[in-house]
Amino acid sequence: MVRAVDGVDISVNRGETVSIVGESGCGKTVTAMTVLKLIAMPPGRIMAGKILFEGRDLVPMAPDEMRAIRSKQIGIVFQEPMTSLNPVYTVGQQIAETVRHHEGLSKRAAFDRAAEMLSLVQIPNPQKRVHDYPHQFSGGMRQRVMIAMALSCNPKLLIADEPTTALDVTIQAQILELMNEMKQRLGMSILLITHAMGVVAETSQRVIVMYAGKVVEDATVENLFANPRHPYTQGLIRSIPRIDLAATTHTRLEAIPGSVPSLLNPPRGCRFAARCRYATEACTLAEPPLREVAPGHKVACIL
Ligand code: SF4
Numbered sequence: 001m002v003r004a005v006d007g008v009d010i011s012v013n014r015g016e017t018v019s020i021v022g023e024s025g026c027g028k029t030v031t032a033m034t035v036l037k038l039i040a041m042p043p044g045r046i047m048a049g050k051i052l053f054e055g056r057d058l059v060p061m062a063p064d065e066m067r068a069i070r071s072k073q074i075g076i077v078f079q080e081p082m083t084s085l086n087p088v089y090t091v092g093q094q095i096a097e098t099v100r101h102h103e104g105l106s107k108r109a110a111f112d113r114a115a116e117m118l119s120l121v122q123i124p125n126p127q128k129r130v131h132d133y134p135h136q137f138s139g140g141m142r143q144r145v146m147i148a149m150a151l152s153c154n155p156k157l158l159i160a161d162e163p164t165t166a167l168d169v170t171i172q173a174q175i176l177e178l179m180n181e182m183k184q185r186l187g188m189s190i191l192l193i194t195h196a197m198g199v200v201a202e203t204s205q206r207v208i209v210m211y212a213g214k215v216v217e218d219a220t221v222e223n224l225f226a227n228p229r230h231p232y233t234q235g236l237i238r239s240i241p242r243i244d245l246a247a248t249t250h251t252r253l254e255a256i257p258g259s260v261p262s263l264l265n266p267p268r269g270c271r272f273a274a275r276c277r278y279a280t281e282a283c284t285l286a287e288p289p290l291r292e293v294a295p296g297h298k299v300a301c302i303l
Contacts, residue, residue: 002263004030004044006213009290010191012157017183017190019200019221021236022210025260028193031210032159035191036074037066054156072102075150075188079162081142085134091118091145092130095152102153117148121178140171144178151182158183161193176203197240201225209233212260212271215290218298229299231276232256270301278303 005027012018020028033039035051037058051058053074058066070076078084086094095117096110105113111130118126121144134142143163150158160179164172180203183190192203200207200221207224209217209232217230228234235256258275261267267274269284276283283302290300 003266004213004263005034008210008213008215010208010215010218012189012191014156014189015183015187016206017180017192017204018206018208019192019194019204020208020210021194021197021200022232023195023256023260025212025263026210027213028195028210029161030213032161032191032193036070036076036159037061038070068102071098072153073156075153075155075158077143077146077150077158077160077163079165081139081146082134084146085142085149087134090131090133091137091149095130095145095149098149099152113152114148117152118145120151121145121148121182123148139167140175143167143171143175147175147178147182151186151188154186155188157189157191159191159193162195163192164199165194165196172199179203197236209236212266213263214271214287214300215298216272216300218290220296223294223297227297229293229297230272230301231278231303232272235275 008027008031010018010020010031020031022028030039034046035058037051046059049059053069058069061069085091092111092114095114096107099105099113100107100110115126115130118129123129123141123144134145137145158179163179164175167175176199179190182188190203192199194200204221207217207219207221208215209224209230211232217224217228217233224233225237228237235254238254239256241253256275261271261274267284269286270276270279270288273279273283288300288302290298292298
């Protein structure tokens with residue numbers, strides 16, 4: 001049995017953006033999919049715990065009720081919009097279908113709403129573009145369509161899984177800016193899954209750092225960058241290019257040596273020990289618990 005995510009405790013307050021950050025295989029996406037109850041069951045299983053959304057536990061919720069919550073109250077944006085958009089329907093039909101299903105609008109009103117949503121995410125000429133198919137949009141525009149679709153029912157929470165990873169850098173910045181703007185305009189919360197610390201710095205109020213299925217650090221974005229306490233977080237931050245240093249020094253970017261351990265047979269004690277420059281024998285004896293080291297700043301490290 002693999003425990004892909006183990007003992008994770010995350011909260012997202014109203015109007016807040018919380019990022020979950022870590023390398024591939026750290027459990028970020030499984031965490032988000034679990035919140036949405038979209039992990040394949042079986043073989044996936046939520047063995048214990050609660051997922052509280054607006055005071056209700058989603059874990060025992062029936063599939064129909066969960067489906068309604070997913071599309072009406074929790075919006076989802078994935079990394080590659082082409083896997084979520086249906087290539088044989090126009091984007092207008094797809095957005096209209098979502099709002100018709102959940103708000104019972106007439107066909108005409110739903111199509112008008114689709115055009116409004118495209119306009120909201122700044123797609124030029126929305127009245128015309130609702131009649132286009134996904135392949136007629138560029139990568140960045142397709143991601144805007146996905147955001148429009150996710151926001152069409154006015155969700156309280158938007159879960160965005162690596163929403164900018166497949167895009168080039170200038171388009172990434174535009175999409176992040178758009179998400180920030182939408183958050184402020186619609187008053188929703190965002191749970192952002194990313195491996196990019198630069199994206200975290202630009203978008204989030206709070207950051208959860210995950211390693212091998214566990215939360216290793218949880219802090220405000222200011223604390224995390226000013227005073228990263230976990231050696232893994234420190235390594236992630238050291239691997240970000242610094243424009244201010246690059247101009248004056250010849251510092252090399254540091255990579256974290258090694259890779260994330262297999263969760264089939266996770267190591268005893270601290271899961272990061274094999275890659276940690278401060279590891280001692282004590283680190284391998286027991287798993288370090290997540291402890292509060294300063295107000296609102298939690299770390300799982302014996303140091
Ligand atoms: Fe490194 Fe030990 Fe801290 Fe783990 S517990 S991060 S191995 S110092």
